[in-house]
Amino acid sequence: MNTAATFSDSWLARREHADQEARATSPTQAAGTWLATRCQAREARLVDLGSGSGANLRYLAPRLPGPQAWRLVDHDAGLLGHAVGRCQPLCDMDGTPIRLTTQQHDLNAFTTDWLTDVDLVTASALCDLVSAAWVEALAAACAQHRCAALITLSVDGDTRFCVDGADATDRDDAWLFATLAAHQHRDKGFGPALGTAAPQALSTAFSDREFRLVDAPSPWRLGPAQRPLALSLLDGWADAAREQAPEARARIDRWWQRRREALDQRRVDLYVGHRDVFAAPEPDHGPR
DSSP: EEEOOOOOOHHHHHHHHHHHHHHHHHHHHHHHHHHHHHHHHOEEEEEEEEETTSHHHHHHHHGSSSOOOEEEESHHHHHHHHHHHHHHTTTOOTTBBBEEEEEEGGGGOGGGGHHHHOOOEEEEOOOTSHHHHHHHHHHHHHHHHOOOEEEEEEEEEEEEEEETTOOOOOHHHHHHHHHHHHHTTTTSSSSOOOGGGHHHHHHHHHTTEEEEEEEEOOOOOEOOGHHHHHHHHHHHHHHHHHHHHHGGHHHHHHHHOOOOOOOOTTSOEEEEEEEEEEESSSOOOOHH
């Protein structure tokens, strides 16, 4: 992550289970097929951008064919240290231990040479924080190096409260979510953030370069077992809304109190939409 978008290890740990449950199957399977075809008998080379404490690697490594050599890139040395401790014992889907290196970098410094000799670049919960120009640079680098991308858990704006699976979003919720969406477009350190426009920006940037796409929804469905995460989200959303619309603080406070009580009393669940996308260059040039 960029230094302007810093996340604590405790927050990343809190969301990891919800992320794993949400992940779409088809993009990850497509990435595995790509690696199997491209690498065949050699080691696959993968880079995870904005890797934090390594949750994306922990999910992907056992689901991808091996052997695998991973490079984790993040600006936060502390989180990279946590990642090494938690990811070193990982194996690929065939039981072969992965190789792991880390690189401390500000993602604003991204250049095409980061993907030299890379087979697959991955990122999770990153692209809604970056700018349209950053996504274009990523897609251009992938095209230059004939590298595939698996970009997951980008927010898509489909957020709602549910009762027994049915939409229970009311007028105040809709207003709050619109205010939150506006806040999500603020600069997170990369220029104006894509926010809920990230999935479409990714699809456009890669399809314009004639990449084959596998795109699927990956929503959080936060029921009783995920109440701590839902309450943390609610608190963060209220803070963001107060920043975005300080003149409406009283309305935001009333909304926060009402929805917090509903979550505490297990009267509502929370649905937070994301999308996962796999993009591969066409035609497939085969093993390298």
